Amino acid sequence: MRAVRVTGYHQPLRLDEVPEPVVTGPHDVLVEVGGAGVCRTDLHILEGQWAAKSGVALPYTIGHENAGWVTAVGSAVTNVTEGDKVIMHPLVTCGLCRACRDGDDVHCETSRFPGIDTDGGYAEILKTSARSVVRLDDRLEPADVAALADAGLTAYHAVAKAARRLRAGDRVVMIGAGGLGHIGIQVMAALSPAEIIVVDRNPDAVKLAVGVGARHGVVASGGQVDEVLQLTGGHGAEVVIDFVGEGGSTAEGLRMTRRAGDYHVVGYGENIDVPTIDLISAEINIIGNLVGSYNDLAALMALAAQGRVTLHTAKYALDDFQQAIDDLTAGRVRGRAILVP
CATH class of the missing domain: 3.90.180.10 (Medium-chain alcohol dehydrogenases, catalytic domain)
Known part of the structure; x- marks a missing residue:
């Protein structure tokens, strides 16, 4: 064969x-x-x-x-x-x-x-x-x-885990609307009442994200963190799911996470560099996700x-x-x- x-x-x-x-x-x-x-x-x-x-x-x-x-x-x-x-x-x-x-x-x-x-x-x-x-x-x-x-199974696993803590009125930021992300958006829309915000550098991917369940689409062109903070009343989201995990997305994802929020890592490629005092003072959880x-x-x-x-x-x-x-x-x-x- x-x-x-x-x-x-x-x-x-x-x-x-x-x-x-x-x-x-x-x-x-x-x-x-x-x-x-x-x-x-x-x-x-x-x-x-x-x-x-x-x-x-x-x-x-x-x-x-x-x-x-x-x-x-x-x-x-x-x-x-x-x-x-x-x-x-x-x-x-x-x-x-x-x-x-x-x-x-x-x-x-x-x-x-x-x-x-x-x-x-x-x-x-x-x-x-x-x-x-x-x-x-x-x-x-x-x-x-x-x-x-x-790709779908990994997205489902991360989203289903994250959705367990989300309720109506909460917000979830999903970084990356590509192969994993566009599946994760649909799963989140099916499993959770939370408002979905999607961040991607590709305008076509953002358009697709809004078409499959996202409430807001943010094109990552330099001001994406500020835009997400504006959409979340300055607090950040209860949950951030990072399907990218490289190119600076980890630092940005943590900045988008509100106090006592969960930052889920799905994509990989870079290290997470965060002072432990920031984790403790904000009580942010960093959660890894496999398949x-x-x-x-x-x-x-x-x-x-x-x-x-x-x-x-x-x-x-x-x-x-x-x-x-x-x-x-x-x-x-x-x-x-x-x-x-």
Whole structure:
């Protein structure tokens, strides 16, 4: 089968012919990939940022946002059958450790991460586990929802966590309305009565944000902090969710957070530099967010089936993987880029 492989860091990806995966264990599930999201994490992989953390041996196939059709299952699989449309939770988990038994499978002690530390979905067939597949509603198609497996799931996890403290009359600032942000805005509008303020440097992204649920859109052109403070009566927002995490957004996000507020970090790339006395005196909480759980993904798919979360996509053939990478790098993708084998 064809697969897009990392053959070396700081080197271009390569389309190769590789053996198809086979069922070897009772809980294995093979999926014909119908869509694989192209994520900024893939760019960080190529830059070598994940090399030490993942410990993966090169070459390998990337792609961690995947959906498609089941083609084969192991002897103990009962939740899906051949032909089912599925989206894959990005982790393959054990189900036996304390985290898994608590429903917190994101922190599984022995998890594998296809596309990060083992072969992923920039390919025609992906091997995963029965614990990782969520059946799709008949109204959903794999290529339309694939990036919800990570970008959408990460956004859902952060927003659902933040929404638990928000009530009518509160305000939430969301920094970044791109691939994650435009999903997070829709989820926030579905889960919370809070007034949504979105900040992005791209006027088209701000326009999209207002169209999918934001009350206010702020173009980041230098005065965005002051504009947000004006919109919040000078106090800042009860919650700030930063989908960028670099380029100065962390300092700005903290300045937009009101006293006793929560600043959620989702995007990454820079350090947070804040005097501890400022945290203590304002009692601000800084909260990290990883990808969501299997149950989070199932809930997100329910919102998608109801039409309350729609993924904006740009689709590319597998052969055009480099164009997708180049477009993402250059900021030409509105929403999420999807490879369709």
